[in-house]
Amino acid sequence: MLDRIPAKQDIIEAHERIKRQVHHTPVLTSSSINKIADCKIYFKCENFQKVGAFKFRGASNAVLSLNKNDLQKGVATHSSGNHAAALSLAAKMKNIPAYIVMPRTAPEIKKRAVENYGAQITFCEPTLKSREETLAKIVDETGAAFIHPYDNYSIIAGQATCGKEVLEELHNLDFIVAPVGGGGLLSGTCLSAKYFSPQTKVIGAEPQGADDAFRSLRDGVIHPSVNPKTICDGLLTQLSERTFNIIRNHADEIITVDEGSIISAMKMIWERMKIIIEPSSAVTLAAILKNKEKFSGKKVGLILSGGNVDLENLPWKE
Amino acid sequence: MLDRIPAKQDIIEAHERIKRQVHHTPVLTSSSINKIADCKIYFKCENFQKVGAFKFRGASNAVLSLNKNDLQKGVATHSSGNHAAALSLAAKMKNIPAYIVMPRTAPEIKKRAVENYGAQITFCEPTLKSREETLAKIVDETGAAFIHPYDNYSIIAGQATCGKEVLEELHNLDFIVAPVGGGGLLSGTCLSAKYFSPQTKVIGAEPQGADDAFRSLRDGVIHPSVNPKTICDGLLTQLSERTFNIIRNHADEIITVDEGSIISAMKMIWERMKIIIEPSSAVTLAAILKNKEKFSGKKVGLILSGGNVDLENLPWKE
Numbered sequence: 354m355l356d357r358i359p360a361k362q363d364i365i366e367a368h369e370r371i372k373r374q375v376h377h378t379p380v381l382t383s384s385s386i387n388k389i390a391d392c393k394i395y396f397k398c399e400n401f402q403k404v405g406a407f408k409f410r411g412a413s414n415a416v417l418s419l420n421k422n423d424l425q426k427g428v429a430t431h432s433s434g435n436h437a438a439a440l441s442l443a444a445k446m447k448n449i450p451a452y453i454v455m456p457r458t459a460p461e462i463k464k465r466a467v468e469n470y471g472a473q474i475t476f477c478e479p480t481l482k483s484r485e486e487t488l489a490k491i492v493d494e495t496g497a498a499f500i501h502p503y504d505n506y507s508i509i510a511g512q513a514t515c516g517k518e519v520l521e522e523l524h525n526l527d528f529i530v531a532p533v534g535g536g537g538l539l540s541g542t543c544l545s546a547k548y549f550s551p552q553t554k555v556i557g558a559e560p561q562g563a564d565d566a567f568r569s570l571r572d573g574v575i576h577p578s579v580n581p582k583t584i585c586d587g588l589l590t591q592l593s594e595r596t597f598n599i600i601r602n603h604a605d606e607i608i609t610v611d612e613g614s615i616i617s618a619m620k621m622i623w624e625r626m627k628i629i630i631e632p633s634s635a636v637t638l639a640a641i642l643k644n645k646e647k648f649s650g651k652k653v654g655l656i657l658s659g660g661n662v663d664l665e666n667l668p669w670k671e
Numbered sequence: 672m673l674d675r676i677p678a679k680q681d682i683i684e685a686h687e688r689i690k691r692q693v694h695h696t697p698v699l700t701s702s703s704i705n706k707i708a709d710c711k712i713y714f715k716c717e718n719f720q721k722v723g724a725f726k727f728r729g730a731s732n733a734v735l736s737l738n739k740n741d742l743q744k745g746v747a748t749h750s751s752g753n754h755a756a757a758l759s760l761a762a763k764m765k766n767i768p769a770y771i772v773m774p775r776t777a778p779e780i781k782k783r784a785v786e787n788y789g790a791q792i793t794f795c796e797p798t799l800k801s802r803e804e805t806l807a808k809i810v811d812e813t814g815a816a817f818i819h820p821y822d823n824y825s826i827i828a829g830q831a832t833c834g835k836e837v838l839e840e841l842h843n844l845d846f847i848v849a850p851v852g853g854g855g856l857l858s859g860t861c862l863s864a865k866y867f868s869p870q871t872k873v874i875g876a877e878p879q880g881a882d883d884a885f886r887s888l889r890d891g892v893i894h895p896s897v898n899p900k901t902i903c904d905g906l907l908t909q910l911s912e913r914t915f916n917i918i919r920n921h922a923d924e925i926i927t928v929d930e931g932s933i934i935s936a937m938k939m940i941w942e943r944m945k946i947i948i949e950p951s952s953a954v955t956l957a958a959i960l961k962n963k964e965k966f967s968g969k970k971v972g973l974i975l976s977g978g979n980v981d982l983e984n985l986p987w988k989e
Contacts, residue, residue: 379697400945414793620982627718627947627978660945663939 354418354498355506358599359513359541361548366622368509368517371413374446375514376402379523383626384517390641392648395526396622397519400630404439404470406587407515407538407658408502412439414511416447424518426496431484433459434587435659436502439472441515452497454488456480462505462663503537504593513541519654520550527651530637531556532658533607534588536596540631540654541605543603557600557607558640560584560615565591566609570600584612584668586631587659615639616668622636622657633656633666672736672816673824676917677831677859679866681813685828686835689731690766694720694833698840701944707817709876710966713844713941714940717938718948722757722788723814724905725833725856725976726820726974730757732767732829733818743815749795749802751777752905753977758978759788762785770807770815774798774865780981821855822911830861837972838868848955851863851925852906853874853882854914859891861921871972875918875925878902879931883909885925888918902930902986905951934986940975952976 355363378398387393399407416428427450429644430440437453444451451472454478455464460623467474477487492499500508515538516529530547533539546553563581569592578591592600597606619640622628641648641655673681700931701716717725734746745768748758755771762769768924769790774780782932785792793936795805811816819826833856849866851857857875864871877884879901887910896909909917940946952975959966 406943621980623947627723629941629945630946664941664985667982667985669982670988 354415355510355644359468359510363510364513364517364545364548367414367507368514368576369412370417371511371514375413375585376411377518378402378419379627380519381628384643385625386621386638390648391645391652392641392653394625394638395523395652396655397654397655398628399514400514400628400634400657404661405661406439407656408435408439408513409442411508411511411537412436412500412559413444415507416440416443417448417507418507419494419498423498424475428452428500429491429495429497430454430500430502431488432455432502433463435661437463438466438470440500441467441472444549445471445486450495450497452491452495452595452601453649454491456484460663466508494626497534498540501593502590503535505594506595508537509541509595509599510545512538512539513545515656516542516545518547520537520545520553521656525652526550526654528554528555528648529654529656530556530640531656532585532588533559533600534601535590536566536592536613538658539604539654540596540599543599547603554605555627556605556640557604557635558638559609560608561609561611563588564609565599567609569597570604570607573601583634585615585636587631588636608644610636610639611641614643618642620669628660629660630657631659631662634660672733675824677824677828677862678869681828682694682831682835682863682866684736684826685732686832687737687831688754689728689832690968693728696720698837698927698942699946703904704939707961708947708966710959710971712956712959713837713841713945713970713972714774715833715974716946717793717833717970718946718975720977721758723895723979724753724757724759725830725974726757727760728832729826729829729855730754730761730818733823733825734758734761736768738817738827741816744816745769746813746818747806747809747813748772748820749806749899750820750926751781753979755781756784756788756792758784759790763789763905768813768815770813771811772802772809774802778981779812800856819911820908821853822913823915825930826855827859827862827913827917829859830856831863833974834860835874837974838863838871840945843970844868844972845969846872846874846966847974848874848958849974850903850906850951850954850976851918852951853908854884854910854918855933856974858914860974861917864920872923873921874958875922876954877925877927877934878906879927879929881906882927884918885927887915887943888922888925893920901902903933903951905949906954926962928954928957931962936960938987947978948975949977949980952978974981
């Protein structure tokens with residue numbers, strides 16, 4: 354596992370390491386959305402990634418970076434979201450155990466997804482304290498490696514491969530925009546821009562109802578994410594030391610957007626591009642549409658982070 | 672305009688004619704659906720086509736096949752669906768008028784789509800008689816060419832380019848499956864298989880609640896589509912002389928499927944492939960899943976005909 358801020362070579366090696374098991378996702382464009390946004394947007398489709406989210410890149414890199422001895426003991430994390438599924442699949446592909454701690458209140462659909470990837474689930478109370486204690490116990494008993502969803506340099510290097518693919522495929526991007534929750538994707542994108550396309554500015558996009566990253570950058574300290582209110586279920590977490598330090602040094606700006614514009618951006622992508630993205634991905638297009646002057650006439654890479662939505666419960670349903 | 676069953680050269684020429692304005696759509700695969708279906712399915716994504724449906728191929732070929740004199744007078748049709756939008760856009764790209772007759776009861780969203788493409792809409796009563804009379808009057812007054820949505824060899828040759836792309840990209844397909852409503856897409860697919868991959872069997876897929884094509888082939892006469900009951904709004908029409916003759920000579924079989932399996936096939940594609948398809952496209956996967964022995968271990972091309980759905984009103988909503 355990586356114990357320093359990923360260098361250029363670390364990201365290149367991460368990409369080599371995960372290439373065989375991770376999809377090189379396509380970049381799509383939409384002439385009608387370009388017309389509405391008055392710029393050229395290149396949509397990097399991590400909704401088509403395995404497990405339906407970019408998280409599989411980081412999880413793969415973390416698992417494949419373990420040494421032989423640690424590998425056998427397996428990996429563990431607490432999460433009910435895309436990271437849990439991603440880590441479970443990455444472990445399964447390496448034929449090692451994955452221990453996932455989940456609040457017993459997690460939606461059935463998420464429990465089943467993780468189960469289907471063959472992970473061993475331990476349920477806990479829906480509090481951070483119970484999660485951490487339960488996880489500590491499992492790590493203690495099994496010797497499994499705790500893979501934090503984003504406060505981990507191997508995870509960050511893995512997520513960075515997404516931006517690397519975009520920046521290698523498209524030259525001279527003016528901007529690259531990624532959503533920010535815990536900051537794993539955004540910090541990785543910052544590093545890839547720095548190493549592979551230094552003239553490209555990196556923008557984070559965040560829901561107003563969970564704007565702790567925006568406030569953290571403004572104030573120079575990590576603000577906790579207290580009682581976040583947003584449909585973006587992937588963006589409820591707060592920055593960590595590792596992601597905060599990279600983002601504060603390399604991101605250009607964090608743009609916050611309201612829930613209504615997130616929902617309409619999501620619907621716009623579904624309707625016009627005929628692809629399914631989750632709310633956490635739509636925050637990026639909403640950020641562009643809110644700042645038309647900034648992006649007018651520019652070439653903009655945009656990371657669609659995932660496509661896992663509950664089709665029975667869409668946000669535009671009356 | 673073509674006045675005979677399209678020959679191989681006619682389809683090659685149609686493809687050349689429309690290439691610059693029609694998307695060469697991607698072919699996607701899904702390892703999880705392959706596992707469920709126990710065969711290798713190649714999804715041809717016409718949901719990503721302009722106007723969101725394969726119909727733009729036929730409409731483009733029809734418009735671009737008009738002679739200079741006829742072109743100026745424009746094109747006309749009666750339709751409230753994808754053909755109306757496709758013909759309107761094809762006319763707009765050639766800078767000629769499009770006259771669309773629509774029942775005044777058509778959904779607002781479809782009216783707006785056609786208007787946005789710059790067509791002139793004339794509303795009529797929601798009966799076939801009123802549609803045909805209103806259209807005849809417009810054709811009489813304007814001299815516009817009536818472009819039938821499928822009983823037209825230039826349309827059929829245009830739709831055939833979709834199957835041609837699949838069969839040129841993928842060699843040795845055992846089957847190619849397409850939905851059947853009026854039969855424009857299926858008859859075109861039959862011709863492309865005959866000319867470009869004669870060993871590939873062509874299967875039509877049809878809702879049980881609108882199984883007029885199935886019965887027509889069984890009985891050797893065109894049965895009308897009387898009071899069809901299906902969520903597949905693109906498959907309500909009946910075969911015409913032109914499409915029936917091609918399909919009866921060249922299609923291998925028509926498989927009918929119930930509404931429940933159409934809805935679950937549609938949801939399976941949305942959830943696992945993260946792409947949006949309309950119900951009329953899902954009938955094909957439903958047909959494969961219903962006949963597992965037939966398709967087991969085979970290579971199957973499948974045409975996802977379109978992606979225009981009302982996101983406010985999805986079929987799995989309680």
